[in-house]
Amino acid sequence: MAARFFGRYEHTIDPKGRLILPSKYRVHFPGKGFLGFYKDEGCDEGCLMLWPEEEFNLQMNRWREQLERGGALERNDVRKSASSIYEVDIDSTHGRVNIPSQLRKSAKLLGDGPVSVMVSGIVDHLELWNPSLWVEKVGVME
Secondary structure (H helix, E strand, C coil): CCCCECCEEEEEECCCCEEECCHHHHCCCCCEEEEECCEECCEECCCEEEEEHHHHHHHHHHHHHHHHHCCHHHHHHHHHHHHCCEEEEECCCCCEEECCHHHHHHCCCCCCCCEEEEEEEEECEEEEECHHHHHHHCCCCC
């Protein structure tokens, strides 16, 4: 079954860098996921993306096609994106995922205590946003 993601939830990342995924999304992540930035044609949204394995494999196929038909700029886009991806374990009991500190820093999801994060479904993957950046890029939350 292909993953279908929609809706948004405010959650927190604990001081150890762990996020508990909303229960609605957990069924699509049996044990692991792929977390990182997607950078394409100079576009860096500022959020993290979390793919389930099945959807990430489709993304890998798109990158392969881009490498085969593209020139130096397209290869650099793939390099930037692929080099920022981490395979992450997702706790099957609590749906908890550890977000590497370098990714938290890049997405402005750092703080001394729990850090707010907007978890948003976007068709075939999840996006993890700093809520202030979400409002700046997407608009006011209703």
